[in-house]
Amino acid sequence: MFENLNWWEIGALLVLALLIFGDKLPNVINDGLRMLRNLRTMANNATSDLSRELGTDIQLSDLHPKTFIRKHLLSEEDEATLRRPLEGLQRDLSDVARAADIRSSSTPAPAPAPAPAPAARPAADAVPAAEPRRPSYDVDAT
Secondary structure, eight states, rough: OOOOOOHHHHHHHHHHHHHHHHGHHHHHHHHHHHHHHHHHHHHHHHHHHHHHTSSSOOGGGGGGGHHHIIIIOOOOHHHHHHHHHHHHHHHHHHHHHHHHHHHHHSSSOOOOOOOOOOOOGGGGGGGOOOOOOOOOSSSGGG
C-alpha cells in the first residue's frame, strides 16, 4: 500500500497525523487496529461457516471467484482440458520472445536473402493494373 512513498513522505504523514489528532493519536491508532482485528475475525468466522456448510476446507484466498471455481467445481481433467489450447499459444509466444531476444542482442541479425527478380512477361500476357479498393463505408459522411 505504501510502496510508492519514501521515508520523507511517511514522516510528513506522521507529523500531519500528529498535528491533526494531537494527544488523541494513540487512541486513534488503537481504534484502527481494533477495527482491523474485528474485520479479520469476521472474515475467519465467515470462511469457517462456509467451510462447514460446503463440507470442504476453504481458505480466505479460495474465496476469489476464479480460485473457487477452479478448486471446487472443476475436476483436474476439466482444468487440464481448459488449459490444453492455451499451452500451444504459450509455447509459440515463448518462441517468439526468444527470437526477439536473439535479434536484440549485440550480434547483428543476418540479412534476408534477396527475392528472385520476376521474369519479364510479354505484352500480350500483361495484366491490367487493379483499381484501388473503395472502402465499404462513406468517408465523407463524417
